[in-house]
Amino acid sequence: MGKKIIVAGGGHGGIAAGMLLARNGFDVTVYEKNTRENMGHDWTDIFDKKGFTAIGLDLPDKSLWKLKHDMTFYGPAMETALHQNTPLDQLEIQMERRDIYNYIIENAEKTGVKFVYGCEILGAVLIGNRVVGIKTNDGEILGDLVIDAAGMNSPVRKSLPAWLGIQNNSVDYEQFYVYRAFWNKTAEVDDINKFKILMLHENKLGITWVATEEEHTDVLIGRFMPFDMAEVDRTMESLRKDNDSIGTEIQRGGQFVNIPVRQPLGVMVADGYAAIGDSAFMTVPIIGSGIANSFKAAAILADAVIADSDMAFSAESLWKYQTEFYKRIGSGLAPLACVKLMLTRLEGHELDYIFRTGILNADDMTIGADSTNLASMLGGMKPADIKIKLTGLINNKVVLKKVVRMGLELAKATVVTAAMPKKYDRKAVLKWVKQYNSCFKH
Numbered sequence: 001m002g003k004k005i006i007v008a009g010g011g012h013g014g015i016a017a018g019m020l021l022a023r024n025g026f027d028v029t030v031y032e033k034n035t036r037e038n039m040g041h042d043w044t045d046i047f048d049k050k051g052f053t054a055i056g057l058d059l060p061d062k063s064l065w066k067l068k069h070d071m072t073f074y075g076p077a078m079e080t081a082l083h084q085n086t087p088l089d090q091l092e093i094q095m096e097r098r099d100i101y102n103y104i105i106e107n108a109e110k111t112g113v114k115f116v117y118g119c120e121i122l123g124a125v126l127i128g129n130r131v132v133g134i135k136t137n138d139g140e141i142l143g144d145l146v147i148d149a150a151g152m153n154s155p156v157r158k159s160l161p162a163w164l165g166i167q168n169n170s171v172d173y174e175q176f177y178v179y180r181a182f183w184n185k186t187a188e189v190d191d192i193n194k195f196k197i198l199m200l201h202e203n204k205l206g207i208t209w210v211a212t213e214e215e216h217t218d219v220l221i222g223r224f225m226p227f228d229m230a231e232v233d234r235t236m237e238s239l240r241k242d243n244d245s246i247g248t249e250i251q252r253g254g255q256f257v258n259i260p261v262r263q264p265l266g267v268m269v270a271d272g273y274a275a276i277g278d279s280a281f282m283t284v285p286i287i288g289s290g291i292a293n294s295f296k297a298a299a300i301l302a303d304a305v306i307a308d309s310d311m312a313f314s315a316e317s318l319w320k321y322q323t324e325f326y327k328r329i330g331s332g333l334a335p336l337a338c339v340k341l342m343l344t345r346l347e348g349h350e351l352d353y354i355f356r357t358g359i360l361n362a363d364d365m366t367i368g369a370d371s372t373n374l375a376s377m378l379g380g381m382k383p384a385d386i387k388i389k390l391t392g393l394i395n396n397k398v399v400l401k402k403v404v405r406m407g408l409e410l411a412k413a414t415v416v417t418a419a420m421p422k423k424y425d426r427k428a429v430l431k432w433v434k435q436y437n438s439c440f441k442h
């Protein structure tokens with residue numbers, strides 16, 4: 001019998017890593033609080049299809065996905081429309097969350113991964129520094145390695161002792177509070193306004209989207225602070241005035257959820273423990289996409305576990321997962337967390353100025369499948385654009401100050417992230433993570 005791997009929570013990355021490990025002879029079980037039928041949310045997601053390739057799966061049947069529609073960005077004054085023009089090979093796919101789950105669960109089961117549903121995880125079981133299992137509502141379950149895929153509020157990560165250097169909780173401005181529902185569609189919309197992203201809508205700190213699809217109108221209200229149903233009702237009323245396509249009947253969804261929008265977890269491994277997906281905050285900080293990154297991380301984690309010839313799954317051997325993740329993905333995400341922090345400091349009229357004067361233009365907002373770092377997002381900037389951007393900045397001292405602050409923070413975050421210890425040494429890692437965490441203060 002292979003070494004026993006516990007996947008704590010049925011997050012995307014955990015199931016995918018479990019699939020790759022079971023294929024290599026490991027004994028993998030996923031413990032999940034939901035029932036099988038309730039896996040995943042009742043909505044669609046947009047993500048890079050290369051996520052499937054990373055975990056060795058073909059794209060699901062063509063009937064299950066379509067290419068995403070380009071988005072149009074507006075500031076609160078709604079005066080400048082920045083419409084994306086994503087090259088075809090960079091367009092992400094849109095797929096039902098439940099179909100994504102069906103596909104990865106079926107493939108994981110084929111390799112021998114076992115699933116225990118209706119199992120509420122309460123925390124980690126530790127012996128000394130080593131995570132040896134999970135506490136559940138059915139008692140303790142022990143294993144050789146715990147892969148924490150229980151999402152951004154993972155009770156496993158939250159229960160780990162401070163001396164491991166793994167941040168238990170996120171702080172203000174690191175998560176998005178979201179209300180999302182699909183409303184009955186009451187009008188057709190021109191192509192450019194099919195997927196509207198309203199930034200700092202009504203001068204509230206957050207992003208709202210109105211996506212008019214074939215069967216419904218998908219509205220997502222996202223804020224950096226919690227809000228209630230009365231605020232949803234008020235915002236919907238206001239949105240309906242400018243968007244004829246939003247009806248008053250909820251057809252699907254209609255719940256409050258959270259998305260991490262922050263830098264990846266500074267330390268994501270310990271003896272017998274590795275965090276993945278939202279539990280390690282792997283979403284793209286500005287846009288909150290985390291599915292493809294979770295799949296890509298799963299392949300990196302599985303490689304590190306398989307390469308551990310002693311099968312000790314110590315922090316030292318799992319550090320390879322962390323460094324490789326940062327090399328390929330995390331080092332691009334961390335600076336984006338600084339850009340997000342700047343957005344949280346902007347006033348609505350400043351964002352309108354940035355859009356109106358071309359400091360940010362449609363090309364900058366064209367976020368494709370490979371846009372997982374700042375260089376790729378701003379890549380290909382033309383000299384004429386640079387002149388426009390600089391003129392805009394020079395003419396507005398307040399915006400300039402905020403952008404310069406962001407630039408300095410971004411440079412620090414880039415340098416500190418690159419200085420991550422190459423090998424796991426607890427003292428060096430704790431010293432480094434303190435510096436890393438200090439780069440992302442509101």
Ligand SMILES: Cc1cc2nc3c(=O)[nH]c(=O)nc-3n(C[C@H](O)[C@H](O)[C@H](O)COP(=O)(O)OP(=O)(O)OC[C@H]3O[C@@H](n4cnc5c(N)ncnc54)[C@H](O)[C@@H]3O)c2cc1C
Pocket residue numbers: 008009010011012013031032033034040044045046047119120121122149150151152153154155178180257258259276277278279283288289290291292294
């Ligand atoms: C409204 C919204 C829209 C989004 N849109 C997109 C998008 O378009 N594209 C994209 O790429 N990403 C999107 N995301 C982000 C995406 O959902 C995550 O980044 C991605 O799913 C990776 O998270 P995860 O699977 O690791 O964690 P989760 O999706 O949080 O899954 C964690 C799993 O662990 C289980 N669990 C949690 N706690 C316990 C417990 N105590 N005991 C047992 N099981 C537990 C949960 O039930 C769940 O099954 C969106 C998120 C939200 C909220």
